[in-house]
Amino acid sequence: MKKRKVGIITFSDGRDFVHEETLEMNKKFEDRLVKALERTNEIEVVRASDIVNKPSKAKKAGKEMMKAEVEMTIFNYSIWCWPHLSVIASLYAPGPYLIYGQINPKYPGMVGMLAAAGALEQIGIFPERVWGEPEDPEVMKRLLKFVRGASAAHRLKGERYGMFGGRPMGMYTASANGDQWMKEFGIDVEQIDQYALVLKAEKVPTEKKRKAREWLERYATVQYDGKRLTPAILEKQIGLYYAALEIIKEEELDFVGFKGQPEMTNNYATMDIAEAFLNDPYDFDGPKEPIVAATETDMDGALTMEIFKHIAQTPVLFADVRHYFKEEKLLDLANSGQHATYFAGKSNNPEENLKNVIIHPEDFYFPAGGGAVKHFAAPGRVTLARLARQDGEYVMTIVPAEFVELSDKEKKRLSEQVQIEWPHAYAKLDTTIDTYLEYYPCNHIHGVYGNYIEELVHFCKVKGIAFQILD
Structure with a gap:
């Protein structure tokens, strides 16, 4: 798990005699906050070298945070401090910002x-506010969610x-504007022909594919049928x-989407094995970081998944x-091997x-097998959630x-009533199916284990995105 790098700047009174009188006390309050953050095992703390009581120190602290490439900055307050120092620090320290008030x-x-x-809000910066003892689990829970x-x-x-x-197949909801992605999220989009996958797949050493196939046969149940699923076809999928891993490395990609239908599924092989194991925390060769992969080149689906991955740090x-x-009263969530x-x-x-996994022959939709x-x-x-566009504006629907x-x-x-070949997740919604069908924005859905509603809300607020919770 990659720890989240968080900067801390503690502020003080601009009068020298007050600053000196309260300096050690201020440091102790900062120490308590740092220790509480580090105890979570989720956060790497970067502390400013000085308690800030002068404009020059505010600039220095902000630049230290910038140089350390922190992912957000906490402004820490335990005594009265001059507000303009926080504003000056914000010119350099990377946001988003959380204002933390100690009890003193x-x-x-x-x-x-x-x-x-x-002061920050007057200049258009709207920080999250958290107040309380850093040793209080509820206080730390609120802080961590942000x-x-x-x-x-x-x-x-x-x-x-x-x-x-x-x-893919005429899906407007699966395609997004790369310019909008760069403007709103800072994400670059690289378009790659699926034929590049075929060319590289054909060059993967036979021994490498054989070992991976045998690994799958050892740990999962592989149901060969001699037609749509044979050892040779499974090795094609592997x-x-x-091939996808190689292109991801060459092109320095962070997350991906594969069109699949109909070119690959009609003429070569399905992408199910690639999609499933890219999203997994392991593959045929051992542990690895999950790489978000969306089927049907669903861009907003992949983006939703990438947000989830960064928040929960799970598949x-x-x-x-x-x-x-x-x-x-169950919603059946299924997709072809995804x-x-x-x-x-x-x-x-x-x-x-994998002891619970069956590699099942594909059905008639996928003649390549x-x-x-x-x-x-x-x-x-x-x-569960989905980021989608409504009249060009992004809205996050949380379920x-x-x-x-x-x-x-x-x-x-x-499963026999729906699709016996595919994986299924049977979901009991907190909302009614009528509410869900009225407000949910598309045919694809994404999610992780655990309660991350508030984290998604914080993400939306930071990005200026509207959200709705179906509960």
Whole structure:
């Protein structure tokens, strides 16, 4: 897990005699905050070299944060401090900003915090505000939620998305404007023909593909049928995975999307193996960082997944909103092999997940053949969401839900009504299906285990994006 690099600048009184009198106390308050942040094991703290009581020190502290490339900055207040120092520091220290107020009733720290917040807001900077003891778990929880959302917004800047193929099957919601992405998120879009995958896949050494296939056969159940799924076709799919990795490295891509249908699925092989294992925290060769991969070159889907990845630092789900079972009150989320195998067992250990995975022959939609990565999502609380455009403006729709555990008999019964070859996640929504169908913006959905609603809200506020929560 990559720690989030957070800067801390502590402010003081501009009068020398007050600053000197309160200096050691101010440092102790800063120490408490630093220790509390470091205890989370999520944050790498960068401290300014001085407690700031002069404009020159405010500039210096801000430039130190800039040089350290922090992902956001916390302005720390435990006594009265002169507000213009915070404004000057903000000219250099990277945002987003969080104003943190310590509890110190004998000194007007709350006054200093509010005065600084008002000054920043007057110049168009709207920081998050958190107040309380840093040792208080609830206070730290609030602070962490903002740090996660803010750092996610920061980490998008300078990333590159690899778009393999064009718009899929007429889906407007899957295509976005690269100029808008660069303007709003700082993301560059690289368009790559799918034929590049085929060319590189054909050059992957036979021995490498064979070893990967045998690894899959060892840990998962591979159901060869001699037609749409054979060892040779599975190795073709594995070749596509290694080809994608090579292009991602060559082009310095951070996340990707593959068109797949109909060119690859009609003429070569499906991308299911590549998509699933790119999203996984491991592959045939050992542990790795998940690389967000969206099927059907769904750009806004991939972007939603990348935001989730930076917030939760876990694999992210991609699925179709396939069917609602009215009697069971379950939404069936399914897509052709797109679910990372992580969701089969909710583990970073491939053996734990793959024992629940079947590599199933594809159905008639995909005449070129291949294996679908079939499994049922492990139970647990989830946060589902989608970033989509409405009249050109982005809106984040957030859907709290729970993936439920069903008996093997129920899984078979329900999946046979929909698509037995594909992976499924059965979601019980917090909202009603009528509300969901009225307000949810498209056919694809994404999510992670855990409650990350507030982190997504913070992300949206930082980016100036509207949001709606269907709960």
